[in-house]
Amino acid sequence: MKSLLAVLFLCLTVSTAAAGEPSYGAPPADLAEHLERLKRAYPGVIADYDKAKLTLKSGVTIPMSDGRRDKSFDELLDDPDVDDMFAIPYPAHTKPKAPGVNVDPGRVRVEALFRALYGDCRKGEAALRMRRVPWFGGSVLITTRQGVDRALEATARDLAKLPKPMMKYLAPSAGTYNCRAIAGTQRLSMHAYGASIDLNTEFADYWRWRKPGKDGKIAWTNRMPMEIVEIFERHGFIWGGRWYHYDTMHFEYRPELLAR
Template sequence: MRIFTLFAASALLFSHLSGNPQCYVEGYNDLIASADENALILKDGTKFPYHTDSSKSSWEDKINNADLATQLIQSYDAGGSETPPPYLFDPGRLRYQPFFQSLYGKNKKEIEKNLVTITWPTLGGSVKLPVNKVGGVDKKLYAIGQEISKLPKRDRIWAEGATTYAYRVIKDTDRLSMHSFGIAIDLAPAKTQYWKDEAASETAHIGYKNTMPLSIVRIFEKHGFIWGGRWYHYDTMHFEYRPELLASSCVATAK
């Protein structure tokens, strides 16, 4: 497994200036009624503005005040290579929290009502993991586990130590982790890499490191999960369900 260091990061902040609102409809077709440049409407009638008035002039503004438009401003490169991402290129890391709260549960109590348990295969047997059932996330993660179980042992070992639901904020922020919604999973936490082990500042220039095999990554991506190893702020153990970024009208062309 190769480990990369980014010596001279690109100054490219966004490779795409805006995303297509239809990515949301395509990604969550059983949950979203419509979306355009003005608003997104869930099938239960909940309506969100596509753009909010909060400042988004700096990187810190974007990550702390993201709206639905901001979520799609960087196109995810599904199936791409292990090339280190450009400076501040984090497709999927800019999140509009109210959107996910409406889909999966507005608070801890509501989220936990939507949790079910799946069986996740391990080299020694299996473990039970709590996962959100809304939109069939549980079924997709179960299918991912079954596919990973067919990989060679040298790859499967990177799917050990799996953890899913934990109601908590992201380290050093007040933003909810995607684990709080039961739609994220971490694998091999003792052997993978996290950007904050190198630097604390969001705008620091950091080197890229990864040991997670792409054989596992591509299985996740096929089922609507993005990988934190495709972020400049790499989190190579982390996968989260984000089908809007993997919709055919939204995903970047694989290199």
């Protein structure tokens, strides 16, 4: 009886650990498709890819995989390789719902790639080549690299066709370019590349603004209408409301994660 209890106890602790701390690092089955989409999304920067690496037009190569298949969630964010960026699929054009623990599709970014795409703001803003784009009664500063400015203008044109009560969510924008690390981390935010936009903070929900529940889990909440999300996704922007660590006013240009 004692040994049966011991086995039961062991099973319980093992399964709890596995549920609380999933491991990442195995390449997704459809990796080739993701890589093709990545190359097509940034034709001016990415020359080619193979099983071992991504080759940039500058000649720089970025390793495809570090061979690790046992990464924790924090390691996935802090030290990702190229195939890790596609480990969690982005559920584009679907009804929003509370994501599972640590399901943050799009938050895994290989910094070397993004610095190549947009430049490093810490070395000066000029490299980012930004311009002002009109935004619902004001304007926002956005990068012209990778066509992000044109994608945002196209987004704005479609958003302007929405019914009037939707406009309050869009402006004033809580920010676009900001040379900073992600709160609580050393990693550069997509705002540091001028490739993302925050909408009106008055209607925003953000995981850090809420205490976790009694079970330690973050309770997902959202007020952003899906009509708005749908338009952004159509133009290549992913939405922070689809993350377990949600940030519902946040949209960033990641066409490689969106099937067109």
